[in-house]
Amino acid sequence: MSILASKKVVTRIAPSPTGHLHIGTARTALFNFLYARSRGGMFIIRTEDTDKERSKPEYEQEILDGLAWLGLEHDAFYRQSERSAIYRHYLEKIISADKAYVSREESKNNPGTFVEVVRLKNPNTTITFDDEIRGEIAFDTTELGDFVIARSIDDALYHFTVVVDDHEMGVTHVIRGDDHISNTPRQILIQEAIGATRPHYAHLPLILAPDRSKLSKRHGAVMLDEYRKDGFLKESILNYLMLLGWSPATDQEIFTIEECLRIFDISGIQKGGAIFDIEKLKWFNREYLKHYSDDDYARYASEAIVGTLTTMPQYSDERFLRLLPTIRERVSTSGEIHHACRAGEYDYFFDTPTVSQEMLKWKHDTSAHDALPRLQHVAEFIAQMPENVSVEEAKNALWNYAEEKGKGEVLWPLRVALSGRERSPDPFTLIHILGSGESYKRVRTACDIIRSSE
RNA sequence: GGCCCUAUCGUCUAGUGGUUAGGACGCAAGGUUUUCAUCCUUGAAGCCGGAGUUCGAUUCUCCGUAGGGUCACCA
Numbered sequence: 001m002s003i004l005a006s007k008k009v010v011t012r013i014a015p016s017p018t019g020h021l022h023i024g025t026a027r028t029a030l031f032n033f034l035y036a037r038s039r040g041g042m043f044i045i046r047t048e049d050t051d052k053e054r055s056k057p058e059y060e061q062e063i064l065d066g067l068a069w070l071g072l073e074h075d076a077f078y079r080q081s082e083r084s085a086i087y088r089h090y091l092e093k094i095i096s097a098d099k100a101y102v103s104r105e106e107s108k109n110n111p112g113t114f115v116e117v118v119r120l121k122n123p124n125t126t127i128t129f130d131d132e133i134r135g136e137i138a139f140d141t142t143e144l145g146d147f148v149i150a151r152s153i154d155d156a157l158y159h160f161t162v163v164v165d166d167h168e169m170g171v172t173h174v175i176r177g178d179d180h181i182s183n184t185p186r187q188i189l190i191q192e193a194i195g196a197t198r199p200h201y202a203h204l205p206l207i208l209a210p211d212r213s214k215l216s217k218r219h220g221a222v223m224l225d226e227y228r229k230d231g232f233l234k235e236s237i238l239n240y241l242m243l244l245g246w247s248p249a250t251d252q253e254i255f256t257i258e259e260c261l262r263i264f265d266i267s268g269i270q271k272g273g274a275i276f277d278i279e280k281l282k283w284f285n286r287e288y289l290k291h292y293s294d295d296d297y298a299r300y301a302s303e304a305i306v307g308t309l310t311t312m313p314q315y316s317d318e319r320f321l322r323l324l325p326t327i328r329e330r331v332s333t334s335g336e337i338h339h340a341c342r343a344g345e346y347d348y349f350f351d352t353p354t355v356s357q358e359m360l361k362w363k364h365d366t367s368a369h370d371a372l373p374r375l376q377h378v379a380e381f382i383a384q385m386p387e388n389v390s391v392e393e394a395k396n397a398l399w400n401y402a403e404e405k406g407k408g409e410v411l412w413p414l415r416v417a418l419s420g421r422e423r424s425p426d427p428f429t430l431i432h433i434l435g436s437g438e439s440y441k442r443v444r445t446a447c448d449i450i451r452s453s454e
Numbered sequence: 455g456g457c458c459c460u461a462u463c464g465u466c467u468a469g470u471g472g473u474u475a476g477g478a479c480g481c482a483a484g485g486u487u488u489u490c491a492u493c494c495u496u497g498a499a500g501c502c503g504g505a506g507u508u509c510g511a512u513u514c515u516c517c518g519u520a521g522g523g524u525c526a527c528c529a
Contacts, residue, residue, distance in 0.1 A: 014529090015529090016528080018528080048529060049529095050529080051528055051529065054528070054529085055529095105527090107527070108527050109526095109527060110527095115527070134459070134460090137458075137459080138458095139457075139458075140457080143456075143457075143525085144525095147526095148526080148527050150527085151527050152527090155527090157527070157528085157529090158528070158529050159529090161529095177523095178459070178460090178522085178523065179524070180523095180524095180529095181459065181523075181524080182457075182458060182459090182523070182524045182525070183524080183529095185458095203459085205459090205460080206522075206523075208522080210465085212521060212522065213521090213522070213523095214522080214523075240466095243467080244466070245466085245467095246467095247466085247468070249467095249468065249469090250468085250477090251476080251477045251478075253466095253477085253478060253479095270460095270467080271459080271460060271461085272459090272460045272521095272522090273460075274466065274467090275465060275466080276465095277466065277479070277480085279465080279479060279480055280465075280466065280478080280479045280480080281479095282479090283478085283479055283480090284479095326491080328492095329491055329493095330490080330491050330492085362488080395487085399487075402487090402488085403487085407487075407488050408488045408489090409488090410488085411487095411488045411489085412488055412489070414488095415489070421489090421490090422490080423489055423490035423491085424489075424491095425489095425490075425491075426489080426491095427488090
């Protein structure tokens, strides 16, 4: 093993706190985290806040919170705004080595005023680097010219600070988005000027919108926080992001973070960009939610329901707890529960529904009156059930009668009488959730409605 | 436009110089003790195009085409 290969791996995520935590930043962080951790290395977070105008502390906080929520723990944290002395040191060093120079010119930001920017002396060579994902990439740097690396001796710019920091922090692997490929040659030029060793580069394919352009706000939710608020679990997000642009070369799709750590390798990273598919993310979320205990799911769901129902069920409300399995098999996220509640989807479990005659008909060419004797009979069965009747008990009590009279003839009007809806869980489940007393009342009400039309 | 990158079902992907090109999401049909959902089964759906190398290219090479990224005193 060579000296270089045995060197401790150091990776970093270098977000600029100029906006919310983007889902793509989260994925880049994940890959950096996995690569470092799977090799016993270090994972650094470095806030690149050299743009004083656009950088905001609250964005930095959100980024840190988001990554912590995902469980991507870092070994070190740096803030570029606190490192200007270091940048100045390197700037002075390369200026005196005649590899960069101060140039007095008219400010582009403030026309009319003059500033002393620092420009790198471009040796005008062709830079070739080996990308771990794409192989060899060559650039002719002539067209870059003597580009600006600092607004002033005390105010270094992005390309310069990145190179100095990666060098100072011993970063061995720069794993970042595809959009940085064209930045790489100029950063290598700076490395050579300050005498830094070149790190390994791995440029990740971008996360794309459905139209194959770079995923951005106009495509909908791109912030990690939005998914978090919608009730996506960190496990689902991590698992989905992991498989977006990376493959283990097996059919396995569900991974714990420990498994990811064991099998992750750069060689499995795709070259082409990957479209973000919310449907697949939802599927992952359902999968992970399946492992929740009833109690955990109750907590998860009740948070989404707060304030959405006309009659607010308490966490301890028995009826609400009995309803949960039904909700669970119908939604992917707590956000969906929230929307369904707001749309009144679950109101009939807590408030008496309005039952229409038309809907009580099993077949359109029949009359609602045909349902009357069935419902009256069913009401008698229900009257004999215990209040906390189970789904099985309800079914056993009614099944023979339903078979005898025709399942649709009995079960359809019963289900409508209980729910007031075209679509709902089956009547036995409804009786169980509502309780036999409430169920009896609703069936009697439906009978009254039919009679009142005569 | 210059430079750079990419190309297997709609989407995420596996894979090979000779395969019935595999899986997952989604979709469709059928079934699971009426509807919805769940679950099960089945199905439709793909190698961007053209040359070249080769006995044989989805796979290798070149050229197109398409898409994307990037061209700041932002990061």
